[in-house]
Amino acid sequence: MNSFSIKYIIQFLVLVLIQVLVLDHVLLLGYINPYIYILFILMLPFDINRIYILFIGFLLGISIDFFNDTGGVHAASTLLIAYLRPFILRLSFGLSYDYKSINLKKADFKKQFLYVVIMVFIHHLLMFSLEYFSVNYVLDILKNTIYSTIFSSILIIIILRLFKT
Helix, strand or coil: CCHHHHHHHHHHHHHHHHHHHCHHHCCECCCECCCCCCHHHHHCCCCCCHHHHHHHHHHHHHHHHHHHCCCCHHHHHHHHHHHHHHHHHHHHHCHHHHCCCCCHHHCCHHHHHHHHHHHHHHHHHHHHHHHHCCHHHHHHHHHHHHHHHHHHHHHHHHHHHHCCC
């Protein structure tokens, strides 16, 4: 195991622990819950094999599901953003993505912001849709999705800006 692998294992564990032990107990205004554990999927190297990303996305989501007893809601949501990641990278970064010359932490703020917001929005929309699992709650789903996306995206951008190295 090289230092690269150890670095990502530690990031995985730290983000899961922060999410489970701290952020899952934060509920702003009664319905805004920040989910920063998806930062792990966002920050994975851009040239990594797609199968690995899907596996890691599922493993990340099922880890959160295990601690929260949510029955696969997070696994499905992280699996979806892991699958859509290359398309959203291409949408956000254009040709830079095709040449794998992107560094998310050092990327242009607009491109970084677009990438983070789209990924977080998709994750939250599916997660809250599966959580409520009824069209009767479509307004609650949208409200929770929008507000949690805003709050989670702000936290993720702040983390990316603080740890730019």
